[in-house]
Amino acid sequence: MFNRGQAQKMIDFQEIYQSLAGFIPLLVALVIIILGLWLANWLLLRRAGLSTESKLPGQVTMLALTALALVIVILVLPVSESTRGDLLSLLGLLLSVVVAISSTTFVANAMAGLMLRAVKSFHHGDFIRAGEHFGRVTERGLFHTEIQSEDRDLITLPNLFLAANPVIVIRSSGTIISCDLSLGYDIPHYEIEPLLKEAALSAELEEPFMQIRALGDFSVSYRISGYYEEVKHLLTMRSRLRREVLDKLHGAGIEIVSPAFMNQRQFNNGERFMAPAKQAVSVEPPETAPEALIFDKADRAEKIGTLEHEIQETTERIKTLKGQLPGSGDSETDELNAEISRSEERLVHLDNIIRIAKEKPNE
Numbered sequence: 001m002f003n004r005g006q007a008q009k010m011i012d013f014q015e016i017y018q019s020l021a022g023f024i025p026l027l028v029a030l031v032i033i034i035l036g037l038w039l040a041n042w043l044l045l046r047r048a049g050l051s052t053e054s055k056l057p058g059q060v061t062m063l064a065l066t067a068l069a070l071v072i073v074i075l076v077l078p079v080s081e082s083t084r085g086d087l088l089s090l091l092g093l094l095l096s097v098v099v100a101i102s103s104t105t106f107v108a109n110a111m112a113g114l115m116l117r118a119v120k121s122f123h124h125g126d127f128i129r130a131g132e133h134f135g136r137v138t139e140r141g142l143f144h145t146e147i148q149s150e151d152r153d154l155i156t157l158p159n160l161f162l163a164a165n166p167v168i169v170i171r172s173s174g175t176i177i178s179c180d181l182s183l184g185y186d187i188p189h190y191e192i193e194p195l196l197k198e199a200a201l202s203a204e205l206e207e208p209f210m211q212i213r214a215l216g217d218f219s220v221s222y223r224i225s226g227y228y229e230e231v232k233h234l235l236t237m238r239s240r241l242r243r244e245v246l247d248k249l250h251g252a253g254i255e256i257v258s259p260a261f262m263n264q265r266q267f268n269n270g271e272r273f274m275a276p277a278k279q280a281v282s283v284e285p286p287e288t289a290p291e292a293l294i295f296d297k298a299d300r301a302e303k304i305g306t307l308e309h310e311i312q313e314t315t316e317r318i319k320t321l322k323g324q325l326p327g328s329g330d331s332e333t334d335e336l337n338a339e340i341s342r343s344e345e346r347l348v349h350l351d352n353i354i355r356i357a358k359e360k361p362n363e
Helices: 004-021 024-046 052-075 081-101 106-119 159-164 189-202 231-251 259-263 296-324 330-359
Strands: 127-130 133-140 144-148 154-158 167-169 175-183 206-215 220-228
Touching: 024 052, 052 081, 052 106, 106 133, 106 144, 106 159, 133 154, 133 296, 144 159, 154 159, 175 231, 189 206, 189 220, 189 231, 220 231, 296 330
Parallel strands: none
Antiparallel strands: 127 133, 127 167, 133 144, 144 154, 175 220, 206 220
């Protein structure tokens, strides 16, 4: 027979067991939630080769899963219904406070990132100008956009900044290359226009046109412009147009100098301040345009984006071909299977190219 002390210990053990039993659902839920979040984080964000652009849907999904996990933890807590309701209300209040406090930073950047993706105003490799920043897009994330500047530097711009400021996007189908200069009133505009158009044509610009931008106190402001299709060499073409303008005007004996220059320095009658005219010698163009060095990361990001788009199109094509198999004849089935096989081989090839490109370090 149990004595009174042993019976008391037995009662205490049962009370402890009953108390701990209420926490078993919570512990099971915590283990499942932790494992689930870890697995989701690895699948959505931690896999090798994922770019910032590819991680964006995963980041949004992880935010939603984390919020859902908090709600589940509150629901399985061993507390009364009223307490559970109070905790849910407190969680909603905290989320509201976080949104209110972070509306100009964290949440606002995330919402701006989603808006920029929905608008699709620019893509990887595009030239953009936002405020005083100019460069080519290399990465697009949930909270920021990265561009590569003319100095090959990487600039991180918050998505909120891009959403709140005008963003100039140079169209990939072509753009207008321009050069501004000022000349004195003693040079008639009808002599300047053909020279400037000739300079634009020498720079391989199409459909050149001249504008008189302003009539200043001492000089006339001109702008020569032309259409250029290959925007990847934008910097080279701008420099080339300026060089041709110098050569054409100096070759025609026209000074590119403000008349106010005479009031600051005395010079002999007939003396001209300009470089010698260009000699008729052949100049070998550089083997590699400087843009290839300046925008190396932007070029790689653009190529990866193009390949990923091709993968999507090829995948949809395979689904379409497989859907045509059931109602096709024997000869047509063989042709469809052959095309499906070629498309699948192309997918493997594209995946290998993208994997190698993403594994290359960004120096």
